[in-house]
Amino acid sequence: MSLTILTTISLAPLIGQTSNPSVTIKKATTISVDDVFKLFANEHQLVFSYSPDVVMVYETFSPTRKKTDLTSFLEWLSVTQEISYTTASYPRILIYREQDDETIFQNNRIRRYGYVQDKLSKEKLIGAIIYDENDKILGITDRGGFYSLSLEKDKAIFFSYVGYETKIIIPNGENDRLDIFLKTKNELETVVVTTSSPKEIIIAEGDQGIMDIEQIQNTVGFLGEINAMQLIRKQSGIQSGAEGQTGLYIRGGSPDQNLLLYNGIPIYEMSHVAGVSSILQADDLQSIELYKNGIPASYGGRLSSVLNIQSKNGNKTHYEANAGLSLSAIHAHIDGPLVKDKVSYNINARQSTVGLYLEPLANLSLDYDDLGVSYYDFSTHVHVDLTANDQISIFGYTGGDRISFDTAIASQNGDDQFLFTDRNNITWNTNLVGVSYERILSDKILAQLDLGSSSYAISSRGSYTSDLINSSQIKRSELEIISSTEIEDQNISLMFDYFFQGFDKVSIGYQYQSHGYRPALLQSSLIRDDEIRQILGEQDPISTKDQAIFVEYKGRSFAKLNWNIGLRKSWFSGDNVSYRNWEPRISLKSDVTTKVTLRASYNGTAQYVHMLTNPGSGFPADLWVPSTDKIPAQTASHYSFNIELKEALLDKITLGYFYKDYEGLIEYTGENDIFYSILNENDPIIFFENKTDWQSRIELGSGTARGFELSIDHAWQRWNFNWNMTLSSSRRIFENLNNGEEFPYRYDRPVDHFMSLGYNINNDWSVRADFSYGSGAAYSLALEQFLTPEGDTILVSDGRNRQRLPAFHHLDVYVSYSKLRPKGTLSLQLGVYNVYNRLNPFYVYQYNDPVREQIRLRQVSLFPLLPSINVNWKFKPQKYRVDLND
Amino acid sequence: MSIGNLNHRNIGSILTINIFFKFCLHAVKTLFLNVNLHVKYTVVILSLALISACSKDIDVELTDFESRLVVNSMFTPDSIFTINVSKTGNLADPSDNVEFIDYAKVLLYSDSSGESRILTSIGDGNYIASTLYPEVNVLYSVEVEVAGFKTVTAHGKIPNPVVISSVDTAMIFESRGEALQVDFDIESTNESDDTEYYIWDIFDANTVKGNNPNPFAQDAWIENAWLNTTFSDTDFISDSDQLQSKIYYQNDKGGDVIQGSVLSFEQDIFNSSADSSDQDSVRLMLRLLTVSPELYEYSKSIELYNINRNIGSNQSTPLEIYSNVENGLGIFGGYNQTLKEL
Known part of the structure; x- marks a missing residue:
């Protein structure tokens, strides 16, 4: 193999200029070609790309006029050195040598394949873009950092990855492997803390939605924590959050409809304690893939979206450590080689600290008693390059959280006193282990095998006591409601990628999952001290299996049309029941011009698990249940269309429309919602008598979601601005609910905004302001009263989910500082969440005050104005430290 | 034994809690000491400025509340037809209560005979057809009109015993x-x-x-x-x-x-x-x-x-x-x- 690596001269960010600029060179002066290149680069920010084998840079040039224009110079060069050039990618000038006709007609395509990696750490770079001199994208590295392309000989191609210097090669010779090593720009430059404006954050959305890790790592979230979920929620079509909202609500879907993957292993929860943080530790992230439409056929099992997290393999050449302290958590990270260039590890740990100060402060100044907030994460990853063609990863994760709080209401009327207290507790934890093996079978075939085992448990417990006290008696009533779900999964996934000509790739695969579900819902009129596990006792799991095969064809044709077309066949088996579904997928993208991109997609999806949610206004209680003979799969048809405009007044404007159709949705029946009653029994009353009794307490229905999305990104001088807005409607219709009439989905959000304005003060300091706004969640409220034939007064609602919580909105301000020091990098973020101290509703509930003889509505909020501070120090081993005086 | 580059100097580069906390204190101290005093106190006050309550009673307005008619009648062959008419009340508006309506026009229609008659008000929202005993398996319909309300209708019959x-x-x-x-x-x-x-x-x-x-x-x-x-x-x-x-x-x-x-x-x-x-x-x-x-x-x-x-659920x-x-x-x-x- 021979290859040519081009030299690129570039001294400054490129800005559009006139296409025939000139430089001043004294007449009769002799100047080298290399110096002429530098003059044009300095004065006009041009980039000359050429091979040293092609251009003799030391040849001298004698200008005939005082001013030498670019065209004249290039013409001179082409004549004297018999080269060709193209300015198609102005201000980048590509200089090359044409092949003679005989050579052209020979086999002029060769294949290059391999991994794109970080030069220092040897981490695989997922989502690196490969393009030609006309900026035509030839390929994108896959989730393993692998590429395989059929390329024209002697045509330059560029390997680019955000935060890294672009590498250019001119392939010639025979088919051969070529691993590309990119150097990070940050090796020599001060780290400039960017804002959270997600400019260019999604590369080729709909093709492959890779998020910018650098931007994620600079996204300061709630209480100063780096939180990737914050950045994800800022995309249009994704609800920008709500008080205590933990799941992702994407285009009218519910949180259970998102496929969450950790290194290819499905998990059920990604957020911590009411959205304060997420399991995504910034130092652990290698890539985040997000699809809210155009979901490839290789993903399945959920209806709305895919969020695939890949953790880092670890640095194979040197150790790096990072530690940080914020008002929400303390975290530590270390990665490095076990065997240099062959075996690496990556360890991350985080423990919340928010409870240390929030709990005592809340107990002193808030209505809460015993507020408890805590979470933790621990992840490990070992990666081994077995051979040049084989690699294996072994990884594990454990994490969980707990939020609890007690509230009390008291009222008095003369001698009568009423005291109502409730104690609330939610916990969850996830444990998983997995193995991922990848092998390059040939220059065109890549095989991947993923194995995993995971367990997930979530429980919520509400204990309620009401005391009516007067001079003669104390009347006490108690109630406890417990909901709990435990899920154990085993996963196998096998996939083959076949790369054939040009951009095209075909993938086929098989996926298998076995599940064991233990949902339980209990209530008791006696509050017990036992732990939930003791109360529930041993439960037999509900066992089910999901399987799927898929084929996916990703390609490009004439007319700049990219596509990803696939078909997935999934089937489910449970107790005496099986379901099968065909899931067609199509995603199209067309660069109509360099400034206009059109995208359209259709997803047919199926899901064999449901999450039953508390439909009322109260404390969340989620229950995961599988499909059964009475509850078929959820299915959805999702249509999406958007248009992207670049450099039309603003840097980027995206307009989109989506429509979704759902079948197989479930809701608790009206009379069997999670309710609260004082009964005369003292033993726990099991809401679900046996593991399938819950089926008799739910209704089947359907739904629709539709909406418009607008996204604007713009940068001007030191300013940058981002605005994402979604106007949408999400409705449900159930024959036996709401008199069979359509009603809003609980998380219907007609208006959702996110705006971010940032300013880079200098290379070290930046400020940013974020504003989030969302319509309040829909809920049912019984405020209409009427008389029964018996003369009793009954309260009814005027329809399901006809009321709205107050809108959710807050303004956050952050100041960031980052400085490269000789021994590492110091980062500091100061922020204020909810600057104007709005009490956003977490939930509301209705209660009857018997002393005042009044029905009252009470709103519970979680987060008032909260300052934050995050200090982070990233160590660099001595060998890799930079002398800033050089 | 060494594994790769592992040696005591690299280990010394690895974070230790003591060093880290000392550094953080130094960084924060440097930052704050270099800041204007007024700003420093403002930051300190902000750190403690949690509001006094995170739960509160809120007012709920049913801006589009429209009172509806309530028609109750459970009829049996043993009793004359009696229909009770009332209106719904707005819990959020103490002035808008449930009330019996004695001025409605109540029309009863029998599917078998084709006969219809206007029932007589006897007070407390009750309307009767004094000589009419409902029959088994006959479909009856009622229509109630009251000024200011939507006209309501209903149908029902007595099943076989x-x-x-x-x-x-x-x-x-x-x-x-x-x-x-x-x-x-x-x-x-x-x-x-x-x-x-x-x-x-x-x-x-x-x-x-x-x-x-x-x-x-x-x-x-x-x-x-x-x-x-x-x-x-x-x-x-x-x-x-x-x-x-x-x-x-x-x-x-x-x-x-x-x-x-x-x-x-x-x-x-x-x-x-x-x-x-x-x-x-x-x-x-x-x-x-x-x-x-x-x-x-x-x-x-x-x-x-x-x-x-x-009676106070937050789960309902x-x-x-x-x-x-x-x-x-x-x-x-x-x-x-x-x-x-x-």
């Missing part, structure tokens, strides 16, 4: 102690295979509540009743149909079941007062109602509502009360009653 063809009782021993087991058979008189709707309960006729003339009243229930109710010796009545005061059952009749078929039920009542040694103080009655489907759904939803009356959704009154609320349905002493 069923016969309690046999009743047996025996004392048995349950895990909780002695219980009264009641076996009874129901015989349908309906020639068609339409679904029939039964509501039954067992009450003590020697109590005040037990003598309530309203068979749908829900306060006559016997404590701890409705254990292990079975149908045809094998199938349990589900929990969702065994409520606090009554049991609800839909006889779908299976297509092949015809007039004269018998359904057998067995029910255990655990009640200390049903003890064989104390029977003289108790006069148990089995009451079986055959009801129209609307009345079945309504009665069940009302009983569930009363069981689960919301308002239960939906069934109504067959178009543009309004309430119930217009017929029933037959059969009583048997046990």
